[in-house]
Amino acid sequence: MTRRLALLPLGFALACGGGRKLDTAPCEDRFAEAVTSTCSVPAWEDRDYDVVLPDGYDGSTPIPVVVAFHGGGGNRVKAARTTCPTGDVREEDCLHELGRREGFAVVYPDGVPGKGLLKESRSWNAGGGLGNWRCTGGVACEEDRDDVRYVRAMLDDLERRVAVDTDRIYATGLSNGGAISHRLACEASDRFAAIAPIGGAMQLTTSDVCEPERAVPVLHIHGTDDPCWVYDGGPADCPIGGKGKEFVSVERTMDEWAAINGCSDEIVTASVPDRRDDGTTTERQTWSDCQATTEHLRIAGGGHLWPDGHQYLGEGIVGVTPRDWGNEVIWAFFEAHPMPEVGSDR
Numbered sequence: 001m002t003r004r005l006a007l008l009p010l011g012f013a014l015a016c017g018g019g020r021k022l023d024t025a026p027c028e029d030r031f032a033e034a035v036t037s038t039c040s041v042p043a044w045e046d047r048d049y050d051v052v053l054p055d056g057y058d059g060s061t062p063i064p065v066v067v068a069f070h071g072g073g074g075n076r077v078k079a080a081r082t083t084c085p086t087g088d089v090r091e092e093d094c095l096h097e098l099g100r101r102e103g104f105a106v107v108y109p110d111g112v113p114g115k116g117l118l119k120e121s122r123s124w125n126a127g128g129g130l131g132n133w134r135c136t137g138g139v140a141c142e143e144d145r146d147d148v149r150y151v152r153a154m155l156d157d158l159e160r161r162v163a164v165d166t167d168r169i170y171a172t173g174l175s176n177g178g179a180i181s182h183r184l185a186c187e188a189s190d191r192f193a194a195i196a197p198i199g200g201a202m203q204l205t206t207s208d209v210c211e212p213e214r215a216v217p218v219l220h221i222h223g224t225d226d227p228c229w230v231y232d233g234g235p236a237d238c239p240i241g242g243k244g245k246e247f248v249s250v251e252r253t254m255d256e257w258a259a260i261n262g263c264s265d266e267i268v269t270a271s272v273p274d275r276r277d278d279g280t281t282t283e284r285q286t287w288s289d290c291q292a293t294t295e296h297l298r299i300a301g302g303g304h305l306w307p308d309g310h311q312y313l314g315e316g317i318v319g320v321t322p323r324d325w326g327n328e329v330i331w332a333f334f335e336a337h338p339m340p341e342v343g344s345d346r
Helices: 010-015 027-033 076-082 095-102 138-142 147-161 176-187 250-260 327-335
Strands: 037-039 049-052 063-069 105-109 164-174 194-198 218-223 267-272 281-287 294-300
Touching: 027 037, 037 147, 049 076, 049 095, 049 147, 063 076, 063 095, 063 147, 063 176, 063 327, 076 105, 095 105, 095 327, 105 147, 147 164, 147 176, 164 176, 164 327, 176 194, 176 218, 194 327, 218 250, 218 327, 250 281, 250 294
Parallel strands: 063 105, 063 164, 164 194, 194 218, 218 294
Antiparallel strands: 037 049, 049 105, 267 281, 281 294
């Protein structure tokens, strides 16, 4: 059924500032040719998004969409590089290159601009800010920008331009981008079929409530040695703003999703094959008897990085990049979880 309906380290912007960008052109010039395009959202100044369409896309067949949100201090250009093993957007293992082969579109949107010379240091309003909880993230959260409304407008714009399978729209992102993915699952479950946040937990519930219209499939991905969004919660231990303010823990986030999705207390664990000697191992935790799949990929030894993505700063600053698996695991989760049929229990 198809229907229409906290900042990263300061060095992140510097480390990702060089290198090759996606070869894009305006929507109206290139969309018909099914190549990468940069689109503007009506009534949203300076909030563009890049779209990478699948190879051979005919313009009429509805396709799935994965929206990848940049981290705090990033932007749409840096988001694309983050998903690539060396930061080169031409690599075949980038998220958008996987989409070209597997038949899904990848969207990289821009968050709220920073101030003055830090304009391209952008952020998303993922919530928080009460008491000692961190406001996540940056200008977007501090000014209480309505990024959920922006994302809805962006999807509306995309659906006017491309045949979108609206039962297969997904959200992922690193850090602040992961946190906004959680918020979208809470407040836009009519648009997003499932989410896979990376290194960014559900900060929203420190200042608000999470009340999705339905149970939402969640795959939360997080490294145990993440210094920027500490696995057990608390202040960041890397060059990040908001010193002393606290992030929520992964345990709290998963407990909340287990409750929202009606899971039992039983958790089944399984090891992910350890294919590379990278200093990390991954365990998949799956909650039982849920109304929607609720899983956590616990990366022992992993840092504040995209799995098999760009090591944008040194290991002494952001930790170790896991190399045993990457974008293919995220896509496999999404592919298995379209929007449920109306009236179904999953």
